[in-house]
Amino acid sequence: MGRSRVSDARFAFRVEATEAAARAATFTTPHGAVETPAFMPVGTHAAIRGLTMPEVAAVGARMVLSNAYHLYLRPGDAMVRALGGLHAFARWDGPMLTDSGGFQVFSLARYRTVTEDGVAFRSKLDGALHAYTPERVMQVECNLGADVIMQLDELIAGGSEMAPARAAMERSLRWLERCRVEFDRLQRDGRAPLGEVSTPHGTPPLASTNDERCAPMQALFPIVQGGVHAELRRESIRGILSTGDWAGVAVGGLSTGEPKPDMYATLDLCASELPRDRPRYLMGVGFPDDLVEGVRRGMDLFDCVAPTRMGRHGTAFTPEGTLQIAKATHRLDRAPLVEGCPCLGCTQYDRAYLRHLFAADEPLGPRLLALHNLAFVMGLLRDARAAIHAGAFVSWSEEWLRRYRA
RNA sequence: GGUGGGGUACUCAAGUGGCCAACGAGAGCAGACUGUAAAUCUGCCGGUGCAAACCUUCGAAGGUUCGAAUCCUUCCCCCACCA
Numbered sequence: 001m002g003r004s005r006v007s008d009a010r011f012a013f014r015v016e017a018t019e020a021a022a023r024a025a026t027f028t029t030p031h032g033a034v035e036t037p038a039f040m041p042v043g044t045h046a047a048i049r050g051l052t053m054p055e056v057a058a059v060g061a062r063m064v065l066s067n068a069y070h071l072y073l074r075p076g077d078a079m080v081r082a083l084g085g086l087h088a089f090a091r092w093d094g095p096m097l098t099d100s101g102g103f104q105v106f107s108l109a110r111y112r113t114v115t116e117d118g119v120a121f122r123s124k125l126d127g128a129l130h131a132y133t134p135e136r137v138m139q140v141e142c143n144l145g146a147d148v149i150m151q152l153d154e155l156i157a158g159g160s161e162m163a164p165a166r167a168a169m170e171r172s173l174r175w176l177e178r179c180r181v182e183f184d185r186l187q188r189d190g191r192a193p194l195g196e197v198s199t200p201h202g203t204p205p206l207a208s209t210n211d212e213r214c215a216p217m218q219a220l221f222p223i224v225q226g227g228v229h230a231e232l233r234r235e236s237i238r239g240i241l242s243t244g245d246w247a248g249v250a251v252g253g254l255s256t257g258e259p260k261p262d263m264y265a266t267l268d269l270c271a272s273e274l275p276r277d278r279p280r281y282l283m284g285v286g287f288p289d290d291l292v293e294g295v296r297r298g299m300d301l302f303d304c305v306a307p308t309r310m311g312r313h314g315t316a317f318t319p320e321g322t323l324q325i326a327k328a329t330h331r332l333d334r335a336p337l338v339e340g341c342p343c344l345g346c347t348q349y350d351r352a353y354l355r356h357l358f359a360a361d362e363p364l365g366p367r368l369l370a371l372h373n374l375a376f377v378m379g380l381l382r383d384a385r386a387a388i389h390a391g392a393f394v395s396w397s398e399e400w401l402r403r404y405r406a
Numbered sequence: 407g408g409u410g411g412g413g414u415a416c417u418c419a420a421g422u423g424g425c426c427a428a429c430g431a432g433a434g435c436a437g438a439c440u441g442u443a444a445a446u447c448u449g450c451c452g453g454u455g456c457a458a459a460c461c462u463u464c465g466a467a468g469g470u471u472c473g474a475a476u477c478c479u480u481c482c483c484c485c486a487c488c489a
Binding site: 040042043044045049050065067070099100101102103104106107109112124125151153155191223227249252253254255256281282283284285286287302303304305306307308309310311312313315324327328363365367382 | 434435436437438439440441442444445446447480
């Protein structure tokens with residue numbers, strides 16, 4: 001089973017402390033270690049929208065996420081590889097993860113057709129049709145070169161019935177197996193077979209088909225599906241664990257419209273079934289209260305567009321809940337967004353000025369709020385981690401949630 | 407003083423007899439957003455009312471008409487050019 005097994009010391013997961021289901025750990029990758037629980041900012045197009053990587057690092061991010069599907073369309077995965085891979089391309093030398101495009105199967109449902117072979121996407125750029133198969137996804141993600149790469153999966157809306165949820169879960173398992181086989185082959189070869197990879201833009205000018213540079217060591221994460229149906233989640237996990245000794249496992253298909261109690265119950269179940277010595281990555285969750293609930297249920301890694309998107313749209317996270325900065329009530333408010341927050345927006349500016357930036361449509365406003373929200377969730381998970389280490393997480397989290405939701 | 411153009415809701419701006427409480431845009435207000443086709447999207451935006459509906463509005467005042475933001479008269483104000 002090749003390198004999908006964690007035989008290579010370049011990936012490690014060391015649990016340092018636990019309290020109830022919550023864990024504090026260190027996840028090591030070829031590009032460095034991440035202390036968990038951790039939040040990964042989303043940089044779909046190899047950029048955290050509006051922010052620079054140094055800024056993202058400055059608020060505490062240690063691992064960031066990019067999207068294979070979007071980068072495949074533009075600039076093309078072979079182009080990224082020819083430019084030195086995702087880390088060099090985006091100038092991020094810490095751990096990176098690429099999502100496969102599975103989420104786009106869901107979010108861009110009206111532009112694609114799913115078959116057993118894969119997904120046929122209609123490109124947003126030029127309308128061209130792209131055959132996106134599990135094998136192709138592995139080639140793309142290998143070329144991009146993130147440390148952790150995700151399988152192609154299929155997810156369905158949160159509240160879906162048993163039958164469609166089962167179909168998507170089972171298909172995700174079959175796609176996982178195809179991803180695994182192709183992943184093992186690519187990693188065994190030591191380099192991505194550039195010549196086999198066609199991109200929408202042909203052969204990149206800087207590419208050499210004789211490129212001897214070794215592909216970066218990568219880990220493939222499977223994704224648990226099954227909607228909010230416990231038996232399906234259980235089956236999904238069993239299926240995943242029977243085919244490999246994965247460096248980590250993701251829980252997908254949540255926060256897609258299902259009631260929160262259903263999501264939390266599903267997490268409880270997944271946590272109880274997943275290996276304790278591997279990171280659990282809860283995909284697409286990133287509102288502060290959901291992060292705390294996720295940590296409580298044994299999740300280690302998170303990613304979400306919420307902090308950055310909400311920030312760009314004028315909503316700031318605070319310990320007392322969300323705050324819409326553009327509201328007239330902040331016209332004369334000299335207080336920072338959050339007292340004591342170390343981010344640029346909070347240390348340098350007051351709410352009145354930030355409100356003005358939004359009113360005046362200045363790009364600095366969205367930038368500062370996105371940065372603030374990232375700083376907020378980073379600090380939140382740092383506090384959660386400290387509480388776990390201190391054996392005080394349960395009371396800390398209850399108090400925190402009470403204040404946030406008041 | 408003369409000639410021409412123009413005064414529409416918070417602003418800009420359509421509308422030249424009924425389908426007009428009045429297109430559209432902006433501002434303002436409220437809301438949405440969870441593995442990013444999102445610096446995006448939605449709602450409200452004269453007053454009262456849940457609604458039906460009623461009331462008050464298109465510079466002012468009169469008038470014509472079944473009916474006027476739209477036609478006529480006078481007046482006020484703004485702009486351009488000519489004196």
